[in-house]
Amino acid sequence: MRSKLPDAASSRKMAASSAVVAILASIWLCSSIAADASGSSSETTMHTNNWAVLVCTSRFWFNYRHMANTLSLYRTVKRLGIPDERIILMLADDMACNSRNKYPAQVFNNENHWLNLYGDNVEVDYRGYEVTVENFLRVLTGRHESAVPRSKRLLSDEGSHILLYMTGHGGDEFLKFQDSEELQSHDLADAVKQMKEKHRFKELLIMVDTCQAATLFNQQKQTTQI
Numbered sequence: 001m002r003s004k005l006p007d008a009a010s011s012r013k014m015a016a017s018s019a020v021v022a023i024l025a026s027i028w029l030c031s032s033i034a035a036d037a038s039g040s041s042s043e044t045t046m047h048t049n050n051w052a053v054l055v056c057t058s059r060f061w062f063n064y065r066h067m068a069n070t071l072s073l074y075r076t077v078k079r080l081g082i083p084d085e086r087i088i089l090m091l092a093d094d095m096a097c098n099s100r101n102k103y104p105a106q107v108f109n110n111e112n113h114w115l116n117l118y119g120d121n122v123e124v125d126y127r128g129y130e131v132t133v134e135n136f137l138r139v140l141t142g143r144h145e146s147a148v149p150r151s152k153r154l155l156s157d158e159g160s161h162i163l164l165y166m167t168g169h170g171g172d173e174f175l176k177f178q179d180s181e182e183l184q185s186h187d188l189a190d191a192v193k194q195m196k197e198k199h200r201f202k203e204l205l206i207m208v209d210t211c212q213a214a215t216l217f218n219q220q221k222q223t224t225q226i
Contacts, residue, residue: 049160049202052077052087053139057131057168057177059092066167067095068109069209071117073165078121088139088154090126092178125152133183140164140191142200158199163207170210173218189219192226201225 054077056070074089096105096118107118126135138144139154156162169176173185188206195201204226208216220226 047161049157050077050082050086050163051154051156051160052082052163052165053090053154054087055090055131055136055164055166055168056092057090057166057175057183059094059128059131059178061095061098061100063168064095064107065109066209067091067093068107068117069167070165071107071122072109074122075117077163084123085151087123088125088152089123090131090136090139091124092131093124093127129178131178133177133181133187136177136183137187137191140200141194142198154200156200158202160201161203161205162201163205165207165209167209170208170216171212173212173215175208175210175216183216185216185219188216189221192220196223196225 052074054070054074056066058066070089070091074087077087078084095101095107103113103116105118106113106116108115109117126139138148139152142154144153154162166175169179174182176182192204192206195204202225206217206226210216
């Protein structure tokens with residue numbers, strides 16, 4: 001069977017999806033900076049407490065677009081000033097060196113292949129089978145084993161602005177993790193509740209790019225901070 005990247009129609013959809021997500025993330029980050037800069041004089045004069053948790057929950061070649069979208073957003077938040085030490089990136093990471101990839105060690109989000117999203121400056125914190133529901137929830141809540149390095153932890157606090165992005169395959173109140181387990185809406189709601197109780201954020205923006213994404217928020221309590 002001949003190997004190929006996603007067809008033109010899929011590439012256009014992937015590029016459009018990546019663009020929308022990147023624009024929304026840019027608006028959020030710029031708004032956070034503006035809001036903090038116009039805050040009271042007792043606060044820091046410039047907003048520097050931004051974090052991002054970016055999760056691609058799928059794997060296998062036919063889910064190329066999910067990794068491309070996640071890497072697109074990763075590149076965007078870095079370009080807008082969030083350093084790698086404040087980004088948690090979770091990927092199956094099985095596309096760049098996949099035997100069916102016509103462009104070895106490269107990942108693109110459009111049919112023109114004008115920008116390689118995968119390079120030496122990509123720091124993946126959770127790779128392959130480390131991308132599990134358990135590890136994801138541990139990242140959000142800070143409930144890690146003592147041996148987990150700081151680079152794999154979300155070290156946010158009550159003044160932090162966090163962007164949480166998830167993409168993959170989902171359904172009614174669930175998001176699949178690598179075709180082997182599911183994150184349920186009540187799991188996400190409980191994790192956010194714990195984060196709030198433990199003062200792990202000031203504002204939290206959750207973006208879910210999947211089928212029936214809105215249902216993943218069915219168990220969330222309404223609050224102006226989320």
